[in-house]
Amino acid sequence: MLDGQQATMRRIGEECRRIAPDGYDLWVHAASLGEFEQGRPLMERFRREHPEAKILLSFFSPSGYEVRKNYAVADTVLYLPFDRPSDVKYFVNSVKPRVAVFVKYEFWGNYITALKHFGTRVYLISAIFRTKQIFFRPWGFEFRRILRSYEHIYVQDENSAKLLSGIGINNVTVAGDTRFDRVRDISAARCELPEMEAFCSDSEFTLVAGSSWPRDEDVYIDWLHKHPEAKAICAPHEFDSGRLKSLLQRFGDGAMLYSRFVTEKPIPSSVKYLIVDCFGLLGSLYRYGDAAIIGGGFGAGIHNLNEAAVYGIPVIFGPKHHKFKEASDLIACGGGFCINDASSGGAVLDCLLADDEARSRAGKAAGDYISDSIGATDIIYSDIF
Numbered sequence: 001m002l003d004g005q006q007a008t009m010r011r012i013g014e015e016c017r018r019i020a021p022d023g024y025d026l027w028v029h030a031a032s033l034g035e036f037e038q039g040r041p042l043m044e045r046f047r048r049e050h051p052e053a054k055i056l057l058s059f060f061s062p063s064g065y066e067v068r069k070n071y072a073v074a075d076t077v078l079y080l081p082f083d084r085p086s087d088v089k090y091f092v093n094s095v096k097p098r099v100a101v102f103v104k105y106e107f108w109g110n111y112i113t114a115l116k117h118f119g120t121r122v123y124l125i126s127a128i129f130r131t132k133q134i135f136f137r138p139w140g141f142e143f144r145r146i147l148r149s150y151e152h153i154y155v156q157d158e159n160s161a162k163l164l165s166g167i168g169i170n171n172v173t174v175a176g177d178t179r180f181d182r183v184r185d186i187s188a189a190r191c192e193l194p195e196m197e198a199f200c201s202d203s204e205f206t207l208v209a210g211s212s213w214p215r216d217e218d219v220y221i222d223w224l225h226k227h228p229e230a231k232a233i234c235a236p237h238e239f240d241s242g243r244l245k246s247l248l249q250r251f252g253d254g255a256m257l258y259s260r261f262v263t264e265k266p267i268p269s270s271v272k273y274l275i276v277d278c279f280g281l282l283g284s285l286y287r288y289g290d291a292a293i294i295g296g297g298f299g300a301g302i303h304n305l306n307e308a309a310v311y312g313i314p315v316i317f318g319p320k321h322h323k324f325k326e327a328s329d330l331i332a333c334g335g336g337f338c339i340n341d342a343s344s345g346g347a348v349l350d351c352l353l354a355d356d357e358a359r360s361r362a363g364k365a366a367g368d369y370i371s372d373s374i375g376a377t378d379i380i381y382s383d384i385f
Contacts, residue, residue: 001062004079009087011078012094019075020054023096027120028103029080032061035103036068037304038126041181041377042101046385047073056095060106083110092118099384101125109142112149124153125380126178128325129160136163144169154380156325173383176376177326183283183306184374190284195262196233199274200288203231205353208289210282210308211237214246215298216318219345221250224273230353233285235276237295237303247275287311290359291352293345297321297338309335312367314359316348326369335366 016024026046030036036059043055057074059065069077081087088110100115100122102108115122134140135147147153147169154175155161161172200206205227209220212234224232234251236243248255254272258281261267261274276285286292292308297318305326308315316337321327330336339345352359 001060001079004062004065005081008078008081009090012091015076016094016096020056020095023054023098024056024075025050025053025098027056027058027095027097027100028074029058029060029100029106029108030064030103031106032059032064033067034304035105035126036064037182038178039101039103040073041178041185042125042380043073044185045377045381049385056097080108080111083108085110088114092120099123101384104128107143107146109146112146116149121151121384122149123380123384124150125175126156126376127153127160128156129163130323131163136167152383154376154383173379175379176373178376178380179304179306179326180370180373181375181377183304183310183370186283186307187287187310190287191281193281193284193288195267196274196285196288198267199233199261199271200231204229205290206230206288207232207349208286208292208308208313209234209295210286210292211235211295211303212293213237213295213299216293216295217247217250219318219339219342220293220349222342223346223349225252227349227353228272232273233276233289234273235282235285239275239277244275244277251275283307286313289313291316291349291363293317302327305330305336306370309366310370312363314352314362315366316345330366330369333365333369335362335364335369337362 028039028043030039046053055074057071057077058080060080065079071077081091092114097120100120102124104126112122134143144167153172155172156177158174161174164172207220207230209216209232224230236247244257251273254270256271256274258274258276259278261271286308291314293316294302294305294308296302297320302317302321302324305315309330314335315330316339317327319338319340321338327336331338337348339348
């Protein structure tokens with residue numbers, strides 16, 4: 001991050017003069033990869049309708065920047081310099097943005113103040129607020145001032161709008177979460193994977209484990225060993241050589257890396273568990289599952305539930321989901337299941353395996369939830385542009 005920040009300060013003077021001498025038409029800032037996915041539908045819509053425009057994308061986290069530094073829709077991708085007054089002034093005066101969009105949780109006081117002074121219209125999208133945040137504390141005056149500096153705030157739910165109204169901030173629209181629009185686009189552009197189709201064709205039940213961590217595997221691998229009629233596709237969150245070796249050992253007989261599987265001719269009939277050892281396939285793999293278990297819920301927080309639910313399959317996840325509105329919504333509608341350990345996880349999987357009707361009902365609820373939540377990008381885009 002520090003190296004990237006230093007590179008940004010070196011780049012922006014020359015690069016911005018070369019690429020956007022009159023300034024960028026749109027600047028989107030995302031903390032990391034998840035927030036990027038929320039800002040992405042807006043950037044891509046803007047690019048389609050304004051192909052000549054100049055777009056700047058910035059990240060705070062290396063996990064976002066390193067993955068998306070070559071994102072073709074943006075003319076420039078860089079790290080956001082730290083929120084120091086001198087760096088902020090240099091950055092804003094160099095990039096000269098007409099519109100700045102911050103995603104979800106990005107409240108940079110010096111940046112927002114500098115942008116307002118420069119005359120940039122500043123927006124916050126896909127935001128979600130909770131009572132324990134500092135904005136709603138008696139001592140949160142300075143942070144409330146930041147919120148009042150946005151031209152408009154687009155929130156995910158009514159509760160967020162009510163909290164903001166309670167502190168006198170009413171330039172707010174309940175637009176929803178742009179991630180729903182993104183997963184719709186992903187599912188529409190999914191890859192066709194004939195080898196995966198063949199792998200799943202004779203399976204009574206296929207479980208897809210997306211962004212899987214060891215704690216998630218504690219839940220479902222033993223269950224799979226007790227149910228030889230089931231198959232699994234495991235896409236681990238990380239897949240360095242040590243992690244892949246460990247997974248092959250844990251799954252045991254019948255496990256194979258995806259990269260080897262697609263080159264084997266004929267496809268070995270003994271393979272029951274595929275371990276995905278490449279990027280970019282997960283959004284297409286969920287369509288081959290009868291249910292999905294989404295990783296992260298036993299650690300820092302669950303990964304993308306919507307990416308699986310859009311295909312109309314039940315989604316299962318661990319207990320650390322309370323900061324994710326979609327998790328609570330999926331539980332409420334019957335499309336999602338929270339599990340606390342291997343015992344509760346096994347019970348949910350037993351039910352979904354044994355009861356086709358219950359599985360179909362849960363999958364439909366998940367798919368309907370996604371369909372009913374699409375449209376945030378249209379609301380935000382028509383307002384801003």
